[in-house]
Amino acid sequence: MRPVRIFTAVLTLTLATAGIGPATAHAAADSAVRPSSACVDLVRGFTLPGAATHVTEATVVAATGTDPEYCGVRGYVEPAVRFELRLPTKTYAGRYLQYGCGGFCGVITPPAFADCGLPHGADVAVAATDDGHVGRTPFIVDDGSWGANDQAARDDFEFRASHVVSRAAKAIIKAFYGAPPKKSYFTGCSDGGREGLQLAQRYPGDFDGIVAGAPANYWSPLVGVFQTWLARANTGADGRPILTAAKLPALHNAVLAACDRLDGLTDGQLDDPRTCHFDPATLTCPAGTDTADCLTPAQVGAARKIYSPPVDERGTLLYPGGEQPGSELAWAGWIIGVPETGGAAFARNLADNYLRYLGYPIGAPASTVDSFAFTRREFDRLTPVGVRYNAMSLDLTEFRRRGGKLVLWHGWADQAIPPTGTLDYYQRLTQRSGGLTQTQSWARLFMVPSLYHCGTGSTLTEFDPLRELVAWVERGTAPTVVTATGRDPAGAVTRTRPVFPYPLRAAYDGSGSVDDAANFRPAPPAAPPHDFVHWAGDGLYALPGPVAR
Structure with missing residues (x-):
């Protein structure tokens, strides 16, 4: 039955947090950054103030048809924030990508090598974390029992884990390649979207670019x-x-x-x-x-x-x-x-x-x-x-001042997190940041028709603006369109549709298939957006929450 299949896919994507596929190309040898130390030598402690890090395993993993050879690193940041970091041995070109979690986390989803849309594929070091605890079966990500009496575990999940893992990963990258990453990116959906907004709000120096999909930023x-x-x-x-x-x-x-x-x-x-x-x-x-x-x-x-x-x-x-x-x-x-x-x-x-x-x-x-x-x-x-937990602060001044770029996105048919909350947040952010033109110079929102929570949907099933974010950060090319894709259960493409920065919408040009993105153009909204929602949480936008140093 179709609804059941949809839920299974949604749960899978919740665990994966962001559906970025494997890399599709290899970096040229003369542009790759080669390791300056052996992979096994990373098995040691890293003294980072407030984020003491221990690498417990570092092993070279052979290349496959989809992944490059890499140094697979596992470890934890005290007290218990486990992470996995994958460091390409022959194709790394100076980028770091960290993935967010879904639900209550509690599991490390192996981080996928991403195609960033630039000349090299598999050129990015990638990491993921369990956010400081291990969830119980059967669903893992909806288990909260680990936090009943453990404030340290709560702290890690609430606000600390993504930040300290970024610090740990960058220190390990520097030890392995001889230099920290040139550019750092974060991508996540649902709780991962919340984490992305937290990082922009509370730790504006951690990442150059952030993708926050279907953010659960109004958490409580x-x-x-x-x-x-x-x-x-x-x-x-x-x-x-x-x-x-x-x-x-x-x-x-x-x-x-x-x-x-x-x-x-x-x-x-x-x-x-x-x-x-x-x-x-x-x-x-x-x-x-x-x-x-x-x-x-x-x-x-x-x-x-x-x-x-x-x-x-x-x-x-x-x-x-x-x-x-x-x-x-x-x-x-x-x-x-x-x-x-x-x-x-x-x-x-x-x-x-x-x-x-x-x-x-x-x-x-x-x-x-x-x-x-x-x-x-x-x-x-x-x-x-x-x-x-919340990531509702409207003050992203420091992230913007540092040149950070933020891409928000949400599916219009999201069954888990109403898209109206993201629209409410973005309009409040726009007002706080001086208007739409000023805001779109560093933060853009994309609303995807028919898309469910973090992926799958009735007509469109995939949306991933990571490539556009990287181009924005590294080339200064602001994203003017991101293509959403629909696939059938066998994986065949059934529809493509352009998604333009909100509040622009996609308008059919009157000819050709409605399943082909090429037959649509950007159009202004039928009426100016009025996305503010007056609700019991109006006072929460001014409460930034704690910050881990």
């Missing part, structure tokens, strides 16, 4: 409140799901029938779902019936609540957005448990682990998905710890 309201809202919205009095996965295709098709044409093109996707005002009641089953092509009154109510942002008893928004029309197929697995995941819904697991183990000060009264109250008081109870 997102995980503690919004995911709880999703779980509760679809839980009946008997504890069973109200809306089932079998109903999602009919719901999605009804949304497309009502709204696909609103962007001027009937192409199976919504270019801006905010223009879609679909009412699930149009699918109400006839009295006494319950089939896959209609919704019971209870299911209509659940769907309406899922589309709506969480609110308190006075109607105050507790998160700046709800599920967007067009995301319905991806609700399977995330909001609705499916057999392939043991009946577990990822949103419920994530929220419950956060409320039980991570969301409140150690020793303070905790909560659960089933006991959480949607009140301003409970929202505020999450804030003291939440500001340590």
Whole structure:
């Protein structure tokens, strides 16, 4: 069933954090930086203030059809931030790329060599970390029990791990090649997007360029409140799901029938779902019936609540957005448990682990998905710890002053993190930074139609602006378009579509296939964007959180 397949792919991409493929070329011998020491000699300690580092393993790994020969380094930064670093032995050209994590992390996803779009492939040293703890099975990334009584582990995950790993990796690179990297990049999605924004806000000297995809930067309201809202919205009095996965295709098709044409093109996707005002009641089953092509009154109510942002008893928004029309197929697995995941819904697991183990000060009264109250008081109870996770500061002055470049992106059909939060943040950042023109000189946002959380989707399934970021940092070429790709289950390309810097949109030029990016041009928005959301977290943008030195 398609929704199940989508969830499996989404979970895989959450673990991988950023779907960057293997390198496709090799650096010329005369441009590569050769090692100045042996790989095995890296097995030692590195004395870094506040980030004592220990390399426990360093082994040369032979080249394959996709990867170059490299020195594979494993180690940890005290107390327990494990990392893996891959150092090309023949193709390195001075770049360092660090990957972010997904969910609550707890696992090291082997870092892939990336094609940066310049003359050399596999020319970049790459690293990844588990963010300072090991998650338990089965899902690992939704386990929060490790933080119940361990403040050091919390510190690492909240704000410290990505920063200290960048310091450790650069020290090891210098020891291996004789010089630190010329340029450093960070890319991540979901929690990795949060980490990217944290680095720009709190550690502006760590990276020259950052890709922050679908950022979970409103962390405590997102995980503690919004995911709880999703779980509760679809839980009946008997504890069973109200809306089932079998109903999602009919719901999605009804949304497309009502709204696909609103962007001027009937192409199976919504270019801006905010223009879609679909009412699930149009699918109400006839009295006494319950089939896959209609919704019971209870299911209509659940769907309406899922589309709506969480609110308190006075109607105050507790998160700046709800599920967007067009995301319905991806609700399977995330909001609705499916057999392939043991009946577990990822949103419920994530929220419950956060409320039980991570969301409140150690020793303070905790909560659960089933006991959480949607009140301003409970929202505020999450804030003291939440500001340590959040990446909501609008002051990126130092990152900008140092020449840093930031690429934000988000899928319009993201079922895990509403895209309206990223739009809200970017408009606030734009205002804080002097307007759109000034902001786009160093920070740009790309909104991808039909894309689910961090990848997969109904028509477009892949988006990766890393090459454009590298060109911006190293050539001064600001990204004016990034191409999104759609693939079928066999991997064949089914659609390409240009994505222009927000608020520009892609307009069909009137000829040729709608599945070919070449047949679209940039167009201004139908109306000036008004993306501010007034919500309970309005005061959080001025709270930067702690900084690890």
